[in-house]
Amino acid sequence: xxxxxxxxxxxxxxxxxxxxxxxxxxxxxxxxxxxxxxxxxxxxxxxxxxxxxxxxxxxxxxxxxxxxxxxxxxxxxxxxxxxxxxxxxxxxxxxxxxxxxxxxxxxxxxxxxxxxxxxxxxxxxxxxxxxxxxxxxxxxxxxxxxxxxxxxxxxxxxxxxxxxxxxxxxxxxxxxxxxxxxxxxxxxxxxxxxxxxxxxxxxxxxxxxxxxxxxxxxxxxxxxxxxxxxxxxxxxxxxxxxxxxxxxxxxxxxxxxxxxxxxxxxxxxxxxxxxxxxxxxxxxxxxxxxxxxxxxxxxxxxxxxxxxxxxxxxxxxxxxxxxxxxxxxxxxxxxxxxxxxxxxxxxxxxxxxxxxxxxxxxxxxxxxxxxxxxxxxxxxxxxxxxxxxxxxxxxxxxxxxxxxxxxxxxxxxxxxxxxxxxxxxxxxxxxxxxxxxxxxxxxxxxxxxxxxxxxxxxxxxxxxxxxxxxxxxxxxxxxxxxxxxxxxxxxxxxxxxxxxxxxxxxxxxxxxxxxxxxxxxxxxxxxxxxxxxxxxxxxxxxxxxxxxxxxxxxxxxxxx
DNA sequence: GGCATTTGCGCC
DNA sequence: AGGGCGCAAATGCC
Numbered sequence: 001x002x003x004x005x006x007x008x009x010x011x012x013x014x015x016x017x018x019x020x021x022x023x024x025x026x027x028x029x030x031x032x033x034x035x036x037x038x039x040x041x042x043x044x045x046x047x048x049x050x051x052x053x054x055x056x057x058x059x060x061x062x063x064x065x066x067x068x069x070x071x072x073x074x075x076x077x078x079x080x081x082x083x084x085x086x087x088x089x090x091x092x093x094x095x096x097x098x099x100x101x102x103x104x105x106x107x108x109x110x111x112x113x114x115x116x117x118x119x120x121x122x123x124x125x126x127x128x129x130x131x132x133x134x135x136x137x138x139x140x141x142x143x144x145x146x147x148x149x150x151x152x153x154x155x156x157x158x159x160x161x162x163x164x165x166x167x168x169x170x171x172x173x174x175x176x177x178x179x180x181x182x183x184x185x186x187x188x189x190x191x192x193x194x195x196x197x198x199x200x201x202x203x204x205x206x207x208x209x210x211x212x213x214x215x216x217x218x219x220x221x222x223x224x225x226x227x228x229x230x231x232x233x234x235x236x237x238x239x240x241x242x243x244x245x246x247x248x249x250x251x252x253x254x255x256x257x258x259x260x261x262x263x264x265x266x267x268x269x270x271x272x273x274x275x276x277x278x279x280x281x282x283x284x285x286x287x288x289x290x291x292x293x294x295x296x297x298x299x300x301x302x303x304x305x306x307x308x309x310x311x312x313x314x315x316x317x318x319x320x321x322x323x324x325x326x327x328x329x330x331x332x333x334x335x336x337x338x339x340x341x342x343x344x345x346x347x348x349x350x351x352x353x354x355x356x357x358x359x360x361x362x363x364x365x366x367x368x369x370x371x372x373x374x375x376x377x378x379x380x381x382x383x384x385x386x387x388x389x390x391x392x393x394x395x396x397x398x399x400x401x402x403x404x405x406x407x408x409x410x411x412x413x414x415x416x417x418x419x420x421x422x423x424x425x426x427x428x429x430x431x432x433x434x435x436x437x438x439x440x441x442x443x444x445x446x447x448x449x450x451x452x453x454x455x456x457x458x459x460x461x462x463x464x465x466x467x468x469x470x471x472x473x474x475x476x477x478x479x480x481x482x483x484x485x486x487x488x489x490x491x492x493x494x495x496x497x498x499x500x501x502x503x504x505x506x507x508x509x510x511x512x513x514x515x516x517x518x519x520x521x522x523x524x525x526x527x528x529x530x531x532x533x534x535x536x537x538x539x540x541x542x543x544x545x546x547x548x549x550x551x552x553x554x555x556x557x558x559x560x
Numbered sequence: 561g562g563c564a565t566t567t568g569c570g571c572c
Numbered sequence: 573a574g575g576g577c578g579c580a581a582a583t584g585c586c
Contacts, residue, residue, distance in 0.1 A: 466575035
């Protein structure tokens with residue numbers, strides 16, 4: 001049962017009911033005051049309802065604030081983006097139409113004030129968005145795909161939309177954050193909080209050491225130019241001020257300088273100012289941006305939520321009487337590649353808990369470290385260095401897996417689109433890229449143009465090579481979370497979201513569930529079950545395991 | 561002065 | 573010459 005909803009100008013919502021064949025079977029209008037109650041009533045009476053709306057980030061926060069949860073939805077904006085560029089729906093009316101009001105590049109405005117839903121005076125797309133017509137166009141696009149693509153796209157649409165619900169719920173719940181412990185971590189590593197504009201004492205000390213060791217007049221290491229001149233004046237032939245380059249030099253100034261840089265990073269990115277700005281009432285509430293990355297990964301907006309350094313994870317602490325269940329998928333991307341390519345040998349190596357160990361046991365590589373660097377290199381397109389050297393051996397042991405990413409790279413080099421397991425396709429390269437390739441192929445091409453064209457082609461090939469793996473892994477993660485969410489909802493048995501176990505953080509292949517202590521072990525099992533279900537949903541009976549490590553902890557840093 | 565780009569580094 | 577991001581501060585430009 002689909003209920004297509006749309007904002008009306010006079011603070012009302014129109015609700016169109018569609019039957020199983022998408023025929024209009026009823027319509028009504030609901031006043032803003034009654035909206036949350038209407039949704040709650042509908043969810044109770046018909047839990048399998050799928051709400052169809054333009055943008056979850058617009059509709060859902062207000063419902064959550066009213067204590068109402070939604071089981072299932074279709075996020076038309078997110079699904080439009082998928083279907084618009086998918087190779088599988090390329091000939092559909094939806095994909096071939098001129099850009100319209102659904103082709104908005106970013107999520108809804110960050111305005112989550114109470115009443116925001118009905119306060120929107122203009123459509124985010126700039127034009128009138130008709131959800132009924134858009135839903136029909138999307139259903140037609142999917143129906144027109146091959147049967148195989150149809151079922152995969154249907155799963156992708158459901159998973160993407162579930163992700164949008166989860167993102168809104170996680171922002172609503174917030175990540176439990178102990179500001180006192182954060183302050184303690186900062187004080188331990190940097191010294192006490194300095195006056196505004198001043199450096200923390202430990203940074204000051206490290207800087208003094210650097211100045212002494214370089215025998216220079218005091219300078220500001222935040223300025224790459226000043227730092228470079230200071231280093232060179234002491235005879236250190238640095239060409240940049242990057243830490244990984246500075247590491248190579250043997251000079252007494254290097255160690256305190258690297259220490260300084262480390263501290264400076266923590267101070268500016270996740271120091272006291274960050275704490276003041278982002279943590280309120282014991283919660284960090286970033287905005288997640290589902291579909292924010294071309295590959296389908298989530299992005300985030302505000303507070304650098306997806307880059308929380310390990311140093312400060314000690315401050316992520318559950319409420320009294322609660323635990324965290326922290327789980328991550330072991331070697332997710334290589335396993336995804338094994339499943340995508342149907343590489344039986346790699347699938348066999350993936351049978352244990354550690355895929356890299358499995359590769360060593362099979363004799364494909366010498367050490368676990370080699371296995372890891374070689375696999376990452378294969379998926380990222382490394383050509384030089386250690387991983388470049390290991391690649392031939394890897395290709396002999398796992399020809400199908402390596403052949404799969406190589407094929408994706410070659411397609412990208414030709415300017416073709418590649419697709420994830422469920423049918424999200426990479427964008428076509430820009431006009432400048434295509435013109436350069438045509439120029440290089442023509443009679444007037446110079447050697448320099450040819451060189452530039454080949455470089456650009458290889459660059460795009462590395463992107464498409466990684467796209468298929470990263471994007472398919474993102475789909476697995478969405479299915480994992482969506483399956484878990486369903487189980488957690490059952491466990492909650494009608495309890496409000498934040499009064500029972502609920503997701504509070506997601507990081508590509510890792511999740512954190514905030515759970516009452518007595519439920520935590522059960523939640524850990526649900527996490528594991530959900531991972532197995534995700535594998536089945538996406539790959540059917542393909543013989544690749546997706547093990548997850550699930551730990552019950554009393555602070556985030558204790559996991560792993 | 562303000563806005564855009566670059567540099568460097570955090571995460572996966 | 574290794575994929576995808578976000579963010580702070582410095583730097584570049586008008």
